[in-house]
Amino acid sequence: MGSKRYIEVAVNLPVFRTYTYLVPERLSRETTAGKRVAVPFGRRLETGYVLGEASLIDGCQIKAVEQVIDNTPLFPPSMTELFRWVADYYIHPIGETISAALPSGKLPVRDMDRPVAAGKIAAGDIPPELTTEQRAVVDDVVARLGSGFYPCLLAGVTGSGKTEIYMQIAGEVVRSGGTALVLVPEISLISQSEKRFVARFGDDVAVLHSGLTRTERWRNWMRILRGDAHVVIGTRSAVFAPLDSPGVIIVDEEHDTSYKQESGLRYNACDLAVVRAKLSGSVVMLGSATPSVQSLYNAKIKKFRKIYTLRRRINQMELPSIKVVDLRKREPRRGARALIGEELYTAMKETLEQGNQVMLFLNRRGFASLPVCASCGNTMKCSRCDITLTLHRRANAYRCHFCGFSLPATACCDNCGSSSIKQLGIGTEKVEEAVRQLFPDAVVARLDRDTTTRKGSMARILKDIEARRTDILVGTQMIAKGHDFPGITLIGVICADLSLNFPDFRAGERTFQLLAQVAGRAGRGMDPGRVVMQTYNPEHFSIVAATQQDIDSFYEREIAVRRQLRYPPFSRMVHLHISSTDFTKARERAREAGEACMALKDSEKEMFGAIEVLGPVEAPIYKLSNRYRWQILLKSSAASPLKSFVRRLLEESGARLKRGGVRLVVDVDPFFMM
Ligand code: ADP
Ligand code: ZN
Ligand code: ZN
Numbered sequence: 001m002g003s004k005r006y007i008e009v010a011v012n013l014p015v016f017r018t019y020t021y022l023v024p025e026r027l028s029r030e031t032t033a034g035k036r037v038a039v040p041f042g043r044r045l046e047t048g049y050v051l052g053e054a055s056l057i058d059g060c061q062i063k064a065v066e067q068v069i070d071n072t073p074l075f076p077p078s079m080t081e082l083f084r085w086v087a088d089y090y091i092h093p094i095g096e097t098i099s100a101a102l103p104s105g106k107l108p109v110r111d112m113d114r115p116v117a118a119g120k121i122a123a124g125d126i127p128p129e130l131t132t133e134q135r136a137v138v139d140d141v142v143a144r145l146g147s148g149f150y151p152c153l154l155a156g157v158t159g160s161g162k163t164e165i166y167m168q169i170a171g172e173v174v175r176s177g178g179t180a181l182v183l184v185p186e187i188s189l190i191s192q193s194e195k196r197f198v199a200r201f202g203d204d205v206a207v208l209h210s211g212l213t214r215t216e217r218w219r220n221w222m223r224i225l226r227g228d229a230h231v232v233i234g235t236r237s238a239v240f241a242p243l244d245s246p247g248v249i250i251v252d253e254e255h256d257t258s259y260k261q262e263s264g265l266r267y268n269a270c271d272l273a274v275v276r277a278k279l280s281g282s283v284v285m286l287g288s289a290t291p292s293v294q295s296l297y298n299a300k301i302k303k304f305r306k307i308y309t310l311r312r313r314i315n316q317m318e319l320p321s322i323k324v325v326d327l328r329k330r331e332p333r334r335g336a337r338a339l340i341g342e343e344l345y346t347a348m349k350e351t352l353e354q355g356n357q358v359m360l361f362l363n364r365r366g367f368a369s370l371p372v373c374a375s376c377g378n379t380m381k382c383s384r385c386d387i388t389l390t391l392h393r394r395a396n397a398y399r400c401h402f403c404g405f406s407l408p409a410t411a412c413c414d415n416c417g418s419s420s421i422k423q424l425g426i427g428t429e430k431v432e433e434a435v436r437q438l439f440p441d442a443v444v445a446r447l448d449r450d451t452t453t454r455k456g457s458m459a460r461i462l463k464d465i466e467a468r469r470t471d472i473l474v475g476t477q478m479i480a481k482g483h484d485f486p487g488i489t490l491i492g493v494i495c496a497d498l499s500l501n502f503p504d505f506r507a508g509e510r511t512f513q514l515l516a517q518v519a520g521r522a523g524r525g526m527d528p529g530r531v532v533m534q535t536y537n538p539e540h541f542s543i544v545a546a547t548q549q550d551i552d553s554f555y556e557r558e559i560a561v562r563r564q565l566r567y568p569p570f571s572r573m574v575h576l577h578i579s580s581t582d583f584t585k586a587r588e589r590a591r592e593a594g595e596a597c598m599a600l601k602d603s604e605k606e607m608f609g610a611i612e613v614l615g616p617v618e619a620p621i622y623k624l625s626n627r628y629r630w631q632i633l634l635k636s637s638a639a640s641p642l643k644s645f646v647r648r649l650l651e652e653s654g655a656r657l658k659r660g661g662v663r664l665v666v667d668v669d670p671f672f673m674m
Pocket of ligand 1: 128129130131134156157158159160161162163164165314484
């Protein structure tokens with residue numbers, strides 16, 4: 001009889017610790033780290049992930065593994081450390097953390113060995129000669145490869161050749177036998193980046209994003225795990241790609257909010273990219289034309305080792321000239337011209353006459369976002385959310401943009417029954433209609449979440465623009481992201497202010513980034529391009545800085561505000577959401593949660609005294625999908641007491657606060673504060 005063997009298992013249940021199990025002789029060979037096992041837990045069999053070997057703690061009753069589920073491990077053993085870090089930092093159960101990191105659903109049994117595409121894809125594309133600016137960055141970063149953690153920031157105006165830099169660094173890593181992980185924002189960008197990487201690296205590329213089927217995702221996952229693909233490109237969840245130790249991690253458009261997961265495990269993939277690089281001792285490069293305030297700050301305080309700046313566009317293209325139109329000074333006009341003012345109208349006419357293309361941006365979809373009853377003044381609201389409904393004319397329905405609730409467009413006022421509803425407020429659909437009226441001969445297309453629900457529809461819209469079949473494109477922030485269309489020489493911003501008044505400390509930052517990115521879409525071809533920006537706040541520093549593409553002056557103003565109000569990066573925040581379908585329960589439990597916070601603060605003044613407890617208050621959107629929502633914001637100058645505080649709160653009061661189906665959600669480093 002040899003000595004007994006024990007393993008550490010992360011059970012896929014809402015428990016924060018891991019458990020030790022005995023490996024029976026019959027399963028000894030097949031029990032390895034990274035596989036799933038069935039283990040007795042309480043009175044049931046549960047699934048768990050094998051993290052590694054464990055030693056027996058005396059006096060414990062140890063149960064034995066019942067069954068080994070997988071033939072091969074689902075992640076390399078080196079990733080265990082990352083999972084532990086994530087579970088600890090985001091105060092999330094470790095088993096559920098791993099489960100959230102893996103592709104969803106069961107690993108399909110058959111088919112896994114077939115290559116993803118039929119036949120080999122040739123890596124044909126020849127890298128261009130780098131510009132002096134690009135060369136300097138690539139050389140400097142390549143020199144750091146393989147010698148430990150090196151976090152850096154690449155700030156380069158749109159079109160300055162950042163993607164080419166990513167590809168050359170990745171190429172260098174692959175040539176020396178390593179792997180590269182590249183993260184890009186949500187779906188609208190993935191197709192373009194994917195195309196460029198595949199053209200360069202052929203079938204050495206694996207792709208991970210939400211547009212894949214479950215089987216495709218698992219198949220790519222296993223290819224990465226087996227070492228068949230050395231370059232991984234993907235959206236948020238790809239930060240968990242099963243690479244053993246990536247030589248370089250790149251985050252493109254690092255400021256993009258789609259890196260933040262807003263349900264389940266609420267992680268930030270951009271932050272995790274840095275953490276992962278630190279754990280594996282590799283280079284991590286965050287790139288953007290408009291880096292986040294947090295990242296610029298990290299570069300200033302040398303948490304990031306270097307900030308590389310690209311000031312010139314490839315081919316010496318000029319940045320577009322930007323004309324600001326003050327909407328307050330405009331004469332009131334009706335109909336189509338109420339949306340498109342004199343300057344923008346003239347510029348559109350000129351652009352079309354020259355045979356070029358126009359892009360119009362408005363950060364809200366639908367036709368009318370504020371339907372108001374003409375007889376009693378009541379606004380049409382979602383019956384499940386505290387949100388006004390948006391009329392969608394093409395769909396002939398009112399829709400709630402949060403929960404999907406829908407009413408026919410013929411619906412009457414739910415207060416007085418009147419059928420006379422005024423359609424106030426604007427959306428991309430209304431802009432599209434106005435454009436069709438003003439330019440009846442132009443080919444108009446719209447790109448937003450409503451026109452891209454069907455698979456392939458986005459690709460078709462983009463293709464029509466590329467081939468210049470479309471004259472005018474109307475769209476939401478979907479058009480703001482990295483598309484590269486040389487024919488577009490005019491960008492119109494219908495109303496620059498929509499994101500400015502959100503109850504969120506990042507509203508100014510978002511507005512700046514969005515407008516600067518939109519403006520950067522102009523003049524990607526030989527023409528320098530121009531931008532007409534309509535706004536009610538022409539003096540607001542976010543808008544002024546965006547029109548001048550001046551990130552430094554934006555940063556200086558914004559960081560001063562953050563410092564004064566003690567917002568991140570000068571503090572850490574944890575958001576507690578308390579919600580219930582029962583109005584009274586939500587309110588009562590929020591009150592109890594607030595009291596529990598204060599009691600905990602008082603009980604350990606030394607450790608927790610400096611933590612600010614703001615709330616409980618009703619959430620700005622107090623009802624969402626039939627749930628009444630309350631929130632408590634915890635603020636602290638240091639991360640670690642804050643984390644201990646939340647952990648203690650959950651341990652001591654979690655079960656009590658959640659009784660009767662009340663939901664208590666912890667959001668560390670929150671983004672969406674509504
Ligand atoms: P960014 O990612 O900063 O927006 P890109 O890498 O997409 O910039 O580059 C903009 C355009 O310039 C692309 O069409 C790209 O193929 C091209 N490009 C990039 N680097 C070079 C280079 N060194 N020589 C020629 N063309 C380049
Ligand atoms: Zn009414
Ligand atoms: Zn709703």
